Amino acid sequence: MSELTLSCPDLGDFKDVAVIEVLVKPGDRVAIDTPLITLETDKATMDVPSTAAGEITALLVQKGSRISKGSPLARLRTEEGAASSPSGASATATAAPATAAVPAGAAAPGAAAAGSTAPSADAVSAGPAGPAARPGEASPATASSPPVAVRAETSAAEASATHRTQLLVLGAGPGGYTAAFRAADLGLQVVLVERWEQLGGVCLNVGCIPSKALLHAAKVIEDAHAMREHGIVFGEPQLNFDRLRTWKAGVVKRLTGGLSTLARQRGVRVLRGTGTFAGPHLLQLLPQNESSAGSESGKAESIYFEQCIVAAGSEAARLPFLPADPRIIDSTGALELPPAPGRMLVIGGGIIGLEMACVYEALGARIDVVELTGQLLPGCDPDLVRPLEKRIRARYGRILLDTRVTAAEATREGVRVHFQGKEVSDGLYDYVLVAVGRTPNGRRLEAERAGVRVDERGFIPTDRQMRTNVPHIFAIGDIAGQPMLAHKATHEGKVAAEVAAGQKSHFDARAIPAVAYTDPEVAWVGLTESAARAQGIAVERSSFPWAASGRSLSLGRDEGFTKLLFDASTHRLVGAGIVGTNAGELIAEATLAIEMGADAADIGLTVHAHPTLSETVAFAAEGYEGTLTDLYLPKKR
Numbered sequence: 001m002s003e004l005t006l007s008c009p010d011l012g013d014f015k016d017v018a019v020i021e022v023l024v025k026p027g028d029r030v031a032i033d034t035p036l037i038t039l040e041t042d043k044a045t046m047d048v049p050s051t052a053a054g055e056i057t058a059l060l061v062q063k064g065s066r067i068s069k070g071s072p073l074a075r076l077r078t079e080e081g082a083a084s085s086p087s088g089a090s091a092t093a094t095a096a097p098a099t100a101a102v103p104a105g106a107a108a109p110g111a112a113a114a115g116s117t118a119p120s121a122d123a124v125s126a127g128p129a130g131p132a133a134r135p136g137e138a139s140p141a142t143a144s145s146p147p148v149a150v151r152a153e154t155s156a157a158e159a160s161a162t163h164r165t166q167l168l169v170l171g172a173g174p175g176g177y178t179a180a181f182r183a184a185d186l187g188l189q190v191v192l193v194e195r196w197e198q199l200g201g202v203c204l205n206v207g208c209i210p211s212k213a214l215l216h217a218a219k220v221i222e223d224a225h226a227m228r229e230h231g232i233v234f235g236e237p238q239l240n241f242d243r244l245r246t247w248k249a250g251v252v253k254r255l256t257g258g259l260s261t262l263a264r265q266r267g268v269r270v271l272r273g274t275g276t277f278a279g280p281h282l283l284q285l286l287p288q289n290e291s292s293a294g295s296e297s298g299k300a301e302s303i304y305f306e307q308c309i310v311a312a313g314s315e316a317a318r319l320p321f322l323p324a325d326p327r328i329i330d331s332t333g334a335l336e337l338p339p340a341p342g343r344m345l346v347i348g349g350g351i352i353g354l355e356m357a358c359v360y361e362a363l364g365a366r367i368d369v370v371e372l373t374g375q376l377l378p379g380c381d382p383d384l385v386r387p388l389e390k391r392i393r394a395r396y397g398r399i400l401l402d403t404r405v406t407a408a409e410a411t412r413e414g415v416r417v418h419f420q421g422k423e424v425s426d427g428l429y430d431y432v433l434v435a436v437g438r439t440p441n442g443r444r445l446e447a448e449r450a451g452v453r454v455d456e457r458g459f460i461p462t463d464r465q466m467r468t469n470v471p472h473i474f475a476i477g478d479i480a481g482q483p484m485l486a487h488k489a490t491h492e493g494k495v496a497a498e499v500a501a502g503q504k505s506h507f508d509a510r511a512i513p514a515v516a517y518t519d520p521e522v523a524w525v526g527l528t529e530s531a532a533r534a535q536g537i538a539v540e541r542s543s544f545p546w547a548a549s550g551r552s553l554s555l556g557r558d559e560g561f562t563k564l565l566f567d568a569s570t571h572r573l574v575g576a577g578i579v580g581t582n583a584g585e586l587i588a589e590a591t592l593a594i595e596m597g598a599d600a601a602d603i604g605l606t607v608h609a610h611p612t613l614s615e616t617v618a619f620a621a622e623g624y625e626g627t628l629t630d631l632y633l634p635k636k637r
């Protein structure tokens with residue numbers, strides 16, 4: 001018996017990474033590959049497994065520690081005859097986010113799949129070459145076998161599965177349908193499972209798309225109103241909520257219908273029903289309700305899969321102390337446009353809350369916003385929020401920052417809400433919109449039956465190939481972590497599909513843009529100034545005020561600006577923020593520049609069309625370079 005120190009492996013590009021969970025304690029016996037701690041970088045969450053078997057005698061890290069390559073993690077007393085570290089005195093764990101021992105990829109289910117006993121209509125053809133577990137093969141990342149009893153039970157169930165497929169995608173939101181389509185394009189046989197009637201997930205049905213349709217309606221009302229001052233007077237808008245709902249539903253239907261066609265064209269088989277895991281290669285499919293066409297027979301069915309991509313998304317977070325009352329709604333309820341909004345409280349000053357506030361204000365509601373933190377759009381640089389805040393403070397009722405909702409009572413006159421903060425007087429509202437974030441659906445899938453680790457918040461951690469701790473099961477989109485945005489989900493979906501098909505893809509985006517489609521729009525990407533300051537990263541800033549943009553003035557607006565952040569030593573763009581009309585479109589140029597490693601000269605020397613809002617990106621870069629002529633900026637260097 002000897003003692004050794006387990007230390008942090010090479011983390012590739014990462015150092016000073018946060019420990020978000022410690023999974024062992026002194027006295028625990030661990031095997032090789034038993035996860036010791038969980039690390040979280042801005043790209044992924046990953047487990048660091050033990051490289052030796054034995055008993056943990058001391059922990060050398062704690063939750064919240066920040067560690068880099070070589071940091072000591074734990075002391076371990078090795079067992080007689082057990083495998084130990086290569087060095088003997090010190091063992092460095094391998095950087096292997098997906099190597100925890102799991103009951104996955106074992107031989108039994110594959111044997112059943114290859115045999116003739118399965119009553120399947122969908123014969124499983126040979127899978128593509130790839131690193132993932134294949135029927136009949138042990139997974140390369142599977143270090144230990146699960147208990148025999150579990151395997152025997154699982155393999156019998158797998159053998160009698162109603163459907164069989166090479167790749168199962170669970171959830172047909174932007175992450176899931178993208179993954180399914182990409183995998184089918186790469187030659188995999190794909191089953192896509194969805195509990196809702198229409199494909200498209202939250203984004204298409206009750207998220208991005210219907211909200212943007214209503215925001216467009218709000219913008220038309222606002223633009224018409226704004227032209228009053230410039231000599232064109234329209235009458236008061238006549239609101240027909242039924243027609244507005246029908247139009248919004250039509251936009252959604254057109255897109256979701258299009259997805260069904262795309263699935264058919266690619267041979268992706270769509271099964272309706274609610275899926276939960278029954279084993280590492282088995283999904284149980286329950287019809288959503290009695291009348292569901294879902295699991296087609298209306299009975300529970302099961303699907304045997306070789307590989308699976310979990311794309312089950314998220315749902316609106318709730319405040320449990322609020323009473324159940326039809327006037328207290330979430331974003332889905334708000335998109336239904338309840339009649340006569342009157343006085344409305346929006347709880348949560350994040351993107352979703354402020355977008356819906358924008359819609360309802362244009363439709364005539366008197367809006368109050370309450371936000372727990374000291375800033376609207378938390379996470380965004382405060383200077384970018386200021387023009388939006390100034391505009392809505394002038395138009396809305398109260399904007400309560402640093403304020404908590406403590407209770408609410410449903411009364412005949414309205415919902416009475418109590419606050420705790422600087423301003424504490426109650427409010428009485430016709431509607432209360434709860435927009436306090438979204439909760440991932442990880443805890444609703446019985447993922448533990450497949451051996452898949454779900455963290456305490458309901459996220460499923462993955463590595464950069466989107467593999468969970470079970471190598472043949474991937475997770476993507478909202479369920480795989482922040483930021484919960486549709487474009488992150490689609491890109492992760494492509495990576496997971498490509499890896500499932502045997503390609504060596506990774507999710508390695510340098511920057512993911514975020515957009516609030518408010519009025520004015522606020523968009524940001526890459527490093528923020530606040531994050532740079534907090535992390536001690538030297539950046540230099542250049543901004544261009546839209547009051548000097550001909551295009552912005554001709555749109556009747558002057559409050560926007562474009563801000564670029566450059567690495568102080570390389571002059572490469574590392575972050576950008578834009579506030580103003582169409583900021584959500586303009587941020588694409590900055591995102592591309594960050595991805596391409598463009599510096600200020602690259603951006604400033606790119607010829608931009610005139611007069612456009614996109615010029616403001618080039619002007620900000622010219623300002624940094626000292627070549628700007630559209631403004632007079634005293635020389636800095």
Ligand SMILES: Cc1cc2nc3c(=O)[nH]c(=O)nc-3n(C[C@H](O)[C@H](O)[C@H](O)COP(=O)(O)OP(=O)(O)OC[C@H]3O[C@@H](n4cnc5c(N)ncnc54)[C@H](O)[C@@H]3O)c2cc1C
Nearest residue numbers: 171173175195201202203207208275313477478484485486
């Ligand atoms: C009001 C609102 C506005 C938004 N606006 C934007 C925006 O402008 N831009 C942006 O990028 N993002 C926006 N988002 C966020 C965006 O909708 C999500 O990030 C995106 O939908 C996540 O995609 P996903 O594929 O991970 O999951 P989801 O879209 O949540 O899809 C998951 C799917 O899985 C299905 N499912 C879940 N569990 C099961 C199960 N057990 N069995 C079968 N099926 C299951 C669900 O029914 C759903 O269809 C908005 C969200 C909301 C609520």
